Amino acid sequence: MKFIHIADVHLFSEPLGDADWEKNRPKEIEETFERVIDICNEKDIDLLLIAGGLFDKSPTLEQIKIVDEKLGRLEKARTVMIAGSCDYIPEDSEVASYKFNSRTVLIPPGKTINAYLKGINTCVTGFSYARPEYTERVLENINPGREDAVNILLGHGGGKTTMPFRKEVIAKKGFDYVAMGYIRKPVHILRNRMAYAGSLEPLSPEETGRHGIIMGEITDQGTTINWDPIASRSYVEIVITLIPGLTNDEIVSNLEEKMMKLGNENIYTITIKGFSAESVKLDLTRIQNRFNILEVKNLVITETDKNILKEENDNNVLGGFIKEVEKSYSVDDSIRRNALRYGLEALIMAGDNK
Numbered sequence: 001m002k003f004i005h006i007a008d009v010h011l012f013s014e015p016l017g018d019a020d021w022e023k024n025r026p027k028e029i030e031e032t033f034e035r036v037i038d039i040c041n042e043k044d045i046d047l048l049l050i051a052g053g054l055f056d057k058s059p060t061l062e063q064i065k066i067v068d069e070k071l072g073r074l075e076k077a078r079t080v081m082i083a084g085s086c087d088y089i090p091e092d093s094e095v096a097s098y099k100f101n102s103r104t105v106l107i108p109p110g111k112t113i114n115a116y117l118k119g120i121n122t123c124v125t126g127f128s129y130a131r132p133e134y135t136e137r138v139l140e141n142i143n144p145g146r147e148d149a150v151n152i153l154l155g156h157g158g159g160k161t162t163m164p165f166r167k168e169v170i171a172k173k174g175f176d177y178v179a180m181g182y183i184r185k186p187v188h189i190l191r192n193r194m195a196y197a198g199s200l201e202p203l204s205p206e207e208t209g210r211h212g213i214i215m216g217e218i219t220d221q222g223t224t225i226n227w228d229p230i231a232s233r234s235y236v237e238i239v240i241t242l243i244p245g246l247t248n249d250e251i252v253s254n255l256e257e258k259m260m261k262l263g264n265e266n267i268y269t270i271t272i273k274g275f276s277a278e279s280v281k282l283d284l285t286r287i288q289n290r291f292n293i294l295e296v297k298n299l300v301i302t303e304t305d306k307n308i309l310k311e312e313n314d315n316n317v318l319g320g321f322i323k324e325v326e327k328s329y330s331v332d333d334s335i336r337r338n339a340l341r342y343g344l345e346a347l348i349m350a351g352d353n354k
Contacts, residue, residue, distance in 0.1 A: 001047065002046050004049065005197045009054050011029060012059075013026050025090045028201065034182065047120060051081075051155065053229070060095070061089055064098050077103075078119075080119070081107070082128040107126040112127050125150050127234070134157070134161070139170060143173055151174070171193070173273065184204075186211070186212075186227050189237075192216075197213075206235075211229060211234070212229035212231055213228050214227055233267055234266050235269070236267065240254070240270065240272050241274050255270065272300055273300065280353065
């Protein structure tokens with residue numbers, strides 16, 4: 001039996017901002033979800049598992065109908081899905097009682113349900129959120145649904161208020177595979193037996209790295225899974241360390257070269273670090289329209305900053321460090337400047353100024 005496991009898609013989310021690429025991001029997420037359906041058809045997949053977070057928030061009846069239509073394109077695969085903490089479904093809502101036209105099972109909210117798929121002799125057991133928080137260890141109390149079938153647990157959680165669980169407890173249950181959602185980066189929890197798929201597309205700057213789907217197969221010999229990156233974009237941070245004497249054009253040219261190598265489809269956060277005699281402000285006008293630049297963080301420490309820090313922290317570690325570096329007259333200027341920069345960055349980031 002071949003399956004695809006996805007989670008935390010966040011369909012119908014709001015645009016990230018006013019830039020064209022930010023406005024188009026919800027559409028890109030939808031297109032990647034549709035690509036999953038295409039992959040199911042191309043790879044002859046038997047089962048599509050959606051471990052919560054398909055929607056950005058509790059879905060409307062119209063949104064459920066749109067997804068139902070998309071899933072109707074699946075030629076062979078059945079779909080089993082649960083609602084997660086962000087897209088929970090109130091038990092008395094129209095969505096909870098919706099009847100799918102596609103071959104889709106939405107596990108009803110607020111209860112543990114077994115969905116047995118006779119054609120592939122597979123029992124998927126899951127629990128959909130009926131409210132945004134569950135502090136109970138719901139997943140630890142779920143057992144395989146059928147002894148004579150492939151058994152899969154479909155879960156969403158792992159936080160203090162989102163169905164906390166201990167992996168060793170789940171491991172002893174005997175499921176052939178545990179498909180998890182909630183953690184937005186792919187995580188292999190138990191080798192070939194339990195994993196977070198991560199978000200289908202990265203949803204915030206913190207979600208660096210590649211995103212995609214888990215493809216798996218369960219045979220008489222056991223379960224094997226592989227992670228396949230299919231996201232259209234990645235969040236990438238580029239750190240620029242100022243070198244004395246470089247002009248704005250030279251810095252921007254170096255930045256442009258890096259971004260061209262990494263790809264213009266990515267979403268970039270640019271962090272400028274270093275030590276400068278005066279304030280620095282990069283003019284990114286000539287590359288702004290060619291690359292998706294989300295944010296520019298200016299962490300440059302100037303002489304003015306240094307003097308203010310020394311004065312305000314006269315009697316603590318931070319102020320003492322600045323004084324000691326400044327007294328190192330026998331040390332080369334470039335070494336002293338780098339020591340000051342690295343030290344100040346470390347102390348400020350650590351909050352060590354007591």
